[in-house]
Amino acid sequence: MIRPASDRNKAEIAQVKSAGTASAAITSPIVERQNTNANRAVSFISGADRHIRRRLMLSRIFAAVCRFATYSAMAILIVLLVAIVWSSVDRLALDFVTNTNSTNPTRAGILAGVWGSFWLILFTALFSVPVGVGSAVYLEEIAKDSFLVRLIKVNLANLAGVPSIVYGILGYTVFRSSAAALGLLFDGHHVVGMAGLFRIRLSKLPIYEDNILVGALTLTLVILPTVIAASQEALRSVPSSIRVASLALGATRWQTIWRQVIPAALPGISTGVILSTSRAIGEAAPLIMLGALTYTSMCPGSIDSPTKLLTRPSQVLHAPLDQFTAMPIEIYDWSKQPDSRFTAVAASGIVVLLIVLLSINSVAMIVRHYASRRLKW
Amino acid sequence: MTQANLPAWARLRVSRRHEKFIQVLLFLCAALSVLTTAAIILVLLGNAVYAPGAKKAFFEHVSVWEFLTGTHWKPVEGESGRFGILPLLSGTVMVAVIASLVSVPAGLGAAIYMSEYAAPAEREFLKPVLEVLAGIPSVVYGFFALKFITPWILKPALSLFGLDLGTFNVLSAGIVVGIMVTPLIASLSEDVIRSVPRSLREAAYALGSTRFDVSARVVVPAALSGILAAFLLAFSRAIGETMAVVIAGGQQPIATLNPLRGAQTMTSFMVHASTGDSAADSISRMSIYAIGITLFVITLTINLISGWILRRYREVYQ
Numbered sequence: 001m002i003r004p005a006s007d008r009n010k011a012e013i014a015q016v017k018s019a020g021t022a023s024a025a026i027t028s029p030i031v032e033r034q035n036t037n038a039n040r041a042v043s044f045i046s047g048a049d050r051h052i053r054r055r056l057m058l059s060r061i062f063a064a065v066c067r068f069a070t071y072s073a074m075a076i077l078i079v080l081l082v083a084i085v086w087s088s089v090d091r092l093a094l095d096f097v098t099n100t101n102s103t104n105p106t107r108a109g110i111l112a113g114v115w116g117s118f119w120l121i122l123f124t125a126l127f128s129v130p131v132g133v134g135s136a137v138y139l140e141e142i143a144k145d146s147f148l149v150r151l152i153k154v155n156l157a158n159l160a161g162v163p164s165i166v167y168g169i170l171g172y173t174v175f176r177s178s179a180a181a182l183g184l185l186f187d188g189h190h191v192v193g194m195a196g197l198f199r200i201r202l203s204k205l206p207i208y209e210d211n212i213l214v215g216a217l218t219l220t221l222v223i224l225p226t227v228i229a230a231s232q233e234a235l236r237s238v239p240s241s242i243r244v245a246s247l248a249l250g251a252t253r254w255q256t257i258w259r260q261v262i263p264a265a266l267p268g269i270s271t272g273v274i275l276s277t278s279r280a281i282g283e284a285a286p287l288i289m290l291g292a293l294t295y296t297s298m299c300p301g302s303i304d305s306p307t308k309l310l311t312r313p314s315q316v317l318h319a320p321l322d323q324f325t326a327m328p329i330e331i332y333d334w335s336k337q338p339d340s341r342f343t344a345v346a347a348s349g350i351v352v353l354l355i356v357l358l359s360i361n362s363v364a365m366i367v368r369h370y371a372s373r374r375l376k377w
Numbered sequence: 378m379t380q381a382n383l384p385a386w387a388r389l390r391v392s393r394r395h396e397k398f399i400q401v402l403l404f405l406c407a408a409l410s411v412l413t414t415a416a417i418i419l420v421l422l423g424n425a426v427y428a429p430g431a432k433k434a435f436f437e438h439v440s441v442w443e444f445l446t447g448t449h450w451k452p453v454e455g456e457s458g459r460f461g462i463l464p465l466l467s468g469t470v471m472v473a474v475i476a477s478l479v480s481v482p483a484g485l486g487a488a489i490y491m492s493e494y495a496a497p498a499e500r501e502f503l504k505p506v507l508e509v510l511a512g513i514p515s516v517v518y519g520f521f522a523l524k525f526i527t528p529w530i531l532k533p534a535l536s537l538f539g540l541d542l543g544t545f546n547v548l549s550a551g552i553v554v555g556i557m558v559t560p561l562i563a564s565l566s567e568d569v570i571r572s573v574p575r576s577l578r579e580a581a582y583a584l585g586s587t588r589f590d591v592s593a594r595v596v597v598p599a600a601l602s603g604i605l606a607a608f609l610l611a612f613s614r615a616i617g618e619t620m621a622v623v624i625a626g627g628q629q630p631i632a633t634l635n636p637l638r639g640a641q642t643m644t645s646f647m648v649h650a651s652t653g654d655s656a657a658d659s660i661s662r663m664s665i666y667a668i669g670i671t672l673f674v675i676t677l678t679i680n681l682i683s684g685w686i687l688r689r690y691r692e693v694y695q
Contacts, residue, residue, distance in 0.1 A: 059589035063494055066592075069486025070495075073563075074506045076556055083525040084517070134406030142400055143407070154684075156410050161610065161680040162673065163617025165644050166417060169669045172651070173420045221413055228410070254396050275512075282514025285619035285644070289651050289665075328516045328620070335520045335624050343524055350517050357512065 084354075088347035096348050100297040100304070101330060105341035108334070110349050115299040116212070116292075116324035117281055117356075123216030123320065124223065124280050129273055131220070132227030133262075136269075139228075140235040141243075141257050160225035168289025171218030176209050176290055179321075183207040208323045210291040212300055215324060218290060219280045226279065230272020234265040267371025274364040278357050284328035293325045294333045300324045327353045421673060425666040428658075435460075435663040444667060450630035450641070452650065452661040460664065462671060464632040468547065468640035469616055472626065475551025475636060476558060476615040481608055483555070484562025485597075488604075491563070492570045493592045504564075511560035518557055519624030522549040527625065535637070545627030545639035553625065554618045558611040565610065569603025570596055602690035609683035613676040619644040643668050 091105070099109025135156075143149040183189075189206055238261050246256040262269075288294070301319030303309060309316055327349060334346035428434035436444070439460040447461015487507065491500050527542065527549040535542050542548070573596050581595045597604065627639020628649055641649070647665050655661045 055587050055590070059587035062589040062592065063490075066486040066490035066494060069483045070490040070503060073483065073487060073510055073556075073559060074503070077506060077510050080513070080517075080521050080525075083521065083529075087524060131406045131409060134403045135410065138400075138403035138407040142403060148408075152407050152411055155414050157684065158677060158680055159410055159414060161613055161676060162417065163614075163619065163644065163676055165617065165619045165647055166421070166669055166673050168651075169647070169665060170413075170417050170420050173424060174416060224410065224413075252392060252396055254399050278512065282512075282516070284514070284516050285623075285648060288648050291651065294652060328514055331516045331520065332620060332624060335516070335523060346520055347524075350520060353514065354517070357514075361509075361512065 081354075084347050084350050086347075087343055088351045090341070090344035092344075092348040092351055096345075097352060100299065101295060101325075102297065105337075105339060105345050108342070108345045110327060110330055110352055111304060112296055112299050113325050113327040113330040113349070114352070114356075115303060116326040116329075119212045119300050119319055119324065120215050120219060120287075120326055121277055121281055123213060124219040125273070125277050127216060127220040128224055128227050128277070132224055132273070133231050133269060135224075135228045136231030136235055137257055137262070140232050141261060142253070156225050156228060160229065163285075164222045164283055165285040165289060167218055167221045168286030170221065171214060171286060171290050175214040175217045179207065179211060179214050180209045183209065205318045205321070207321050210293070210323055211321045212324050213320045215287050215290055215292060215326075218286050219283060222283060222286055223276045223280050226276040227273055230276060231265070231269045234268025234272060235261060237268060238264045267367055271364045271368045271371075274360060274367070278360045278364075281326075281357060281360070282328055282353065284326065284332050287326055287329055288332070292329055293323055294329055296323065296325050298323070327356070417673065418670075421666050421670040424663070425670055428663070433663075435660070435667045438660060438663075439667075448632050450646075452646075452664050454660055458660060460660075462643070462668065464630045465641055465643045465646055465668065466671075467632050467634060468626070468630075469642040469644070471547045471634065471636055471640065472551045472554055472618070472622055472642055473612055473615040475548060476555035476618075477608070477612055479552055479555025480559040480562050480611055480615075484559045484607070484611070485566055485604065487559070487563040488566035488570055489592050489597070492567050493588065493596065507560040507563055510556070511564075513557075515557065515618060515620035516624065518553040519550075519621040522553040522621060522625035526552060540637060543627065543638050545625065546637050547626055547640050548636040550622045550626035551636065553621050554615045557618065557621065558614050561614060562607045562611045565607035566600070566604045569600040569607070572603075573599045602686050605690075606683040606687040609679050609686070613679035613683070616679070617644065617672060617676050619648060623648045643672050 091108075095107075096109045097114070098111060099107055100112040101110075102108040135152075139149065139153065143152075183206075186207060242260050242264060243256055246260045247253070251259070300322040301312075301315040301317075303312060303315050303319060331346050331349040331353065334342045334349060337346075425435050426437075428437070438458075444460055444462055446463070447459060448463045449459035449461050450464045451457065451459040487503075491503055495503060523545070527544065527546060531546075531549055532542050577595055577599060578591050581591045586595070622642050623645040626642060626645055628641050628645060629639050630641040630646065631638070633640055647668060650661045650665055653661070
């Protein structure tokens with residue numbers, strides 16, 4: 001009765017309680033001592049029992065805490081998606097995807113950003129896939145363990161941890177200045193012509209310093225470590241029996257790589273490449289550092305519909321050297337507008353961006369799914 | 378086709394040259410990464426220390442000592458300019474510490490749950506959820522912090538304690554950065570936890586351990602180096618995090634440790650300076666290089682320590 005309840009197990013407590021109710025207010029020290037003496041033999045066993053119970057309880061609490069941590073991640077994801085869709089209701093409509101940006105929140109749309117991101121990703125993939133897969137092939141298939149190779153590997157691990165904004169500074173200084181120098185060399189203009197199927201049309205168009213190619217080169221540097229790591233992973237999963245068999249049949253090293261190893265690793269490589277490229281779609285910081293436009297109503301090369309990709313070849317050729325904005329940059333710009341009506345615009349932009357990312361990721365999932373079913377070693 | 382007409386020895390030689398050429402090409406691809414690092418260091422350090430032509434480099438205006446110890450950041454031309462990085466550094470560290478307070482328990486808890494408790498089917502379902510969380514772009518988290526967490530969660534919660542929260546504040550930015558890096562900690566820690574051999578767990582269970590004993594006293598200590606390395610990587614990621622902090626964290630370069638107010642971080646200053654209409658050779662633009670090299674050195678150091686811990690203290694099991 002005097003000892004704290006936490007020291008006793010339930011049986012003891014029940015016993016004491018019943019004793020308490022029976023002898024109402026008798027709380028003399030003698031009764032207390034008698035009580036403990038009588039229970040001494042039992043408490044040896046119940047002490048161990050208590051200990052086990054406490055440990056089991058601790059284990060259960062710990063499991064609950066861990067489960068809570070895991071499922072709160074899911075809860076946050078759901079809250080985030082609901083909050084964004086909820087905020088986007090005021091603006092999300094078909095004309096949000098067909099309009100370009102505007103200072104009027106009821107008319108502002110994301111079309112310029114969608115096209116900017118499209119061109120950026122196209123060229124980022126064009127640059128990063130050959131270089132990334134090439135590096136991975138060298139490191140996994142050709143390189144012997146030398147100082148240089150170890151340096152490259154350590155360096156790649158560290159490059160992956162460099163903040164993307166640092167690549168933005170590099171792009172601003174190196175690529176943008178190169179574009180500016182190129183512009184000076186060609187008097188600030190480049191000639192775009194198209195012959196053949198289409199009638200020859202020559203037009204003199206300006207070279208911009210902050211063009212798509214500069215952005216794509218910068219994004220390439222950002223995602224290259226990821227692309228290389230993913231491709232290495234895919235190459236490593238190809239069993240060495242394939243290589244040995246090919247070499248034994250007289251194929252050269254390169255023939256083995258090109259005709260056996262790369263095709264076998266292709267599903268893994270493409271999944272990795274698609275996932276890293278989708279990371280580039282969401283990157284805004286390095287592009288802002290480059291001086292990408294935060295407010296523009298122009299699509300690169302003035303191409304604002306897929307049909308123009310086919311019917312306006314000279315504009316297609318101009319697009320890589322044109323100025324651009326991208327989806328995440330427009331979202332950033334809308335988010336910081338003081339006019340609260342832009343909240344819905346930013347949220348709508350996020351919905352579009354997330355839909356694009358989701359579709360790209362599902363392509364990667366589908367590739368992975370089918371490839372894992374077809375290829376069995 | 379043309380090779381087929383050649384004698385066998387010539388074909389072999391062409392093929393050999395061809396092979397050599399491709400190998401060199403592939404080596405150049407791989408060497409590009411080293412070149413990138415060299416370029417980053419050269420460009421950042423070079424432009425911070427030396428500027429070609431008439432314009433002056435940042436460290437020609439400001440001494441390194443003043444830059445590293447100054448407590449005021451006011452990047453304007455002339456006498457009133459103050460170039461101490463400490464206000465930006467305090468903002469950055471605050472964001473990273475808050476992010477760690479969120480992500481370390483959540484990430485480690487999730488890693489332990491997924492490797493020790495979850496059934497395989499549950500894991501198959503939880504892993505993609507974390508991957509999606511990791512794949513959401515930084516701007517989205519910034520928007521979420523500014524338009525949802527601050528007005529709908531933190532403001533009402535803090536007003537109960539009579540605390541006032543700014544529209545832009547470090548707390549919300551730190552929380553979303555924490556959410557962003559949680560999947561990183563979870564997946565890296567889960568990898569190392571899963572690589573702890575089964576026999577250790579079985580031995581502990583056989584000795585009468587509960588799941589808590591196995592997780593907290595056997596598995597986590599065995600995987601500790603990897604878990605610490607994951608924490609450090611997440612911390613360095615949080616330091617370099619940009620867009621979420623730019624959107625939600627505010628733009629006041631004040632040396633403060635109050636997370637309820639806005640503060641500028643190194644990254645948000647860089648974005649601010651390059652979106653502003655300052656000229657390309659203005660001191661505010663030139664300071665980007667000095668801050669960039671600081672950011673690069675800090676993140677690189679943390680990453681190197683993380684890698685060193687992983688190698689040095691790794692438990693090796695046969």
